[in-house]
Amino acid sequence: MTDVTLTTARQRPFDPPDELAELRKRGPIHRMTYADGHRGWLVTGYAAARAVLADPRFSNRPEHMHPPIPARLELSNELREHEFRLPPGFFLRMDAPEHTRYRRLLTGQxxxxxxxxxxxxxxxxxxxxxxxMEAAGRPVDLVEHFALPIPSLVICELLGVPYDERGRFQDDSKVLFALDSRAEDVVGAMTRISAYLYGLVQRKRAEPADDLLSGLVAGGELNDEELTGVAFLLLVAGHETTANMLGLGTYALLANPGQLAALRDDSGLVDNAVEELLRYLTIIHIGPVRTALEDVEIEGTLIGRGEAVTLSLPVANRDPERFPDPDRLDVTRPAGGHLTFGHGIHQCLGQQLARTEMRVGYPALLRRFPDLRLAVSPEEVPMRSDMSIYGVHRLPVTW
Amino acid sequence: MKIKADTTVCIGAGMCVLTAPEVFDQSEDDGTVVLLQPSPPADQEAAARRAVGLCPSGALSVVP
Structure with a gap:
């Protein structure tokens, strides 16, 4: 059998690429050629994806990494040439026990x-x-007025980042998530965000306030470089994730009027609807990628030491063995157990914040605008296939 | 039914509290799991079992 590659081109806005869905029908694990020529694996089955994410024999450290898609090849080569290093404290890309130390400082928050x-x-x-949004008058872009500002205001307030300084990091943050960004632009964006946050750490030390960053500074366990790395991770992750769930989730509800009406008319459905939208939309559509530190057998397949494993979460979350009739959006199904926040030690730290933002956000939007609808035809909604987190670039709506 | 929690591997994701709030809680200090009812009453067993299955770090187990 020939090796597969990871495609990001979709046939329909809410469904993962057909090629990947077809692969899952053939089995849970497939030989995959990475953009640098490395022969690794692609996981499309739910149980196999969960097993890899839970297994400490798979590493998330960047030095093992092979780029799963061509757009990341040039970037990874150039970053290597620049001898680029992630900031200390960027614990997403660490293994235990190093990772544990940072995560433990934050989980209580x-x-x-x-x-x-x-x-x-x-x-x-x-x-x-x-x-x-109402005052701006219809039609408006829902991303600009609703999906982006809510999580952005919340994470800024929680961390202690002045919202009126968001110009210092919001555009740079977009560069980090665009798949076609050039390495020098990525390095520039990371350097500028880090410099801004390093300065903010100094300000929190001089004038502590009642916020997470001030608390970490006062805790004294992390040095200023580590504090900067932690703040970087929380700020960027807190921005781009829920924003895309609010935007794409609204679009999915508008495209499924029966589901929208069910959620609008029964507030008791909201917890479940949030889980189902997370499962159905799975906005993390490229990776995660792990590397085997030793030979590991997963579902009868031997993953060799040093081999990379890419997990297709959108496809794993549509595995019919775990979620019957998986391609249907059904806000009444028991949708818990999806892999959208990951699994294992790196499972999303901010997931309970994201849930709260969505639990509040969708019903409030539908209460305010019961007749909310697209202001353009579906083909005109620009999808974020070109970004590492899927969603809509804009969502023009009217009411 | 008896449940065991290993706080040394817990990563404080909160799935157990979300799933079975009468059986599990999270420490105010570091967010790690606190077992409120190591032997959950019969009406909590199903939720507790679901929580064990959802735990991302493998910190929870059902003692046979």
Whole structure:
């Protein structure tokens, strides 16, 4: 059998590429050729993806990495030439026990209880965004007025980043997530965001406030470079993820009016609807990628030491063995257990915050604009196939 | 049914609290799992079992 490659080109906006869905029908694990010629693996089955993510014999460290798609090849080569290093404290790309030390300092801040305590503040922020959206007059871009500002305001407030300084990192953040960004632009963007956050750490030390970053500074466990790396990760991850779920989730509901009506008319469905939208849309569409540190057998396939494994989460979350009739959006199905936040030690730190933002956001939007609809034809909605996190670039809506 | 929690591997994702809030809690300090009911009552067993299955770090197990 010939090796496969990871495609990102979709036939329909909400479904993973047909080639990948076809692969899953043939089996859970496939030989895959990486952009640098490396022969590794692609996982399309739910159980296999979960097994890899939970297994400490697979590493997430960047020095093992092979680029799964061509757009990342030039970038990874150039970053190597620049001897680029991730900031210390960027614990997403660490293994245990190094990773554990950083994560432990933060988990207490992101508990289910803490995030529920933020709910009323998130409601205020959401209503204020909806006020401005209504005042702007139809049609408006839902991303600009709703999907982006809500998580952005929330993470800025939580971390202690002044929202009116978002110009210092929001455009640079886009460069980091664009698949066609040049290496020098990525390095420039990372350097500028880091410099801004390093300065912010100094300001928090001089004038502590009641926010997460001030708390970490006062805790004294991390040096300024590590604090900068941690703040970088939280700020960027807190921005681009929920923003895309709010935008793409709204689009999916508009495209499935029966599901939209069910959620609008029954507030008891919201927790489940959020899980189902997370599963159905799986906005992490390239990777994660792991590397075997030793020979590991997964579902009868031997993954050799040093071989890369790419997990297609959108396809794994459509595995009919785990989710019956998987290609149907059904806000009433028990959708828990999806892999959208990952699995294993790197499972999303901010997932309870994201859930709260969505639990508040979708119903508030549908209450305010019960007749919300697309202001353009579906073909005109620009999809984020060119970004490492999937979603909509813009969503013109009217009411 | 008896549940065991290993706080040394827990990563504080909160899935257990979300799934079975009467059986699990999270520490205020580091977010790691706190077992409220190591032997959940019968009406909590199904939720507790689901929580064990969802745990991303493998910190939870059902003692046979």
């Amino acid at each position: 992101f508990t289910v209880r803490r995030m529920k305590q933020l709910e009323s503040r998130i409601e205020e922020i959401t209503e204020a965004c909806l006020d401005r």
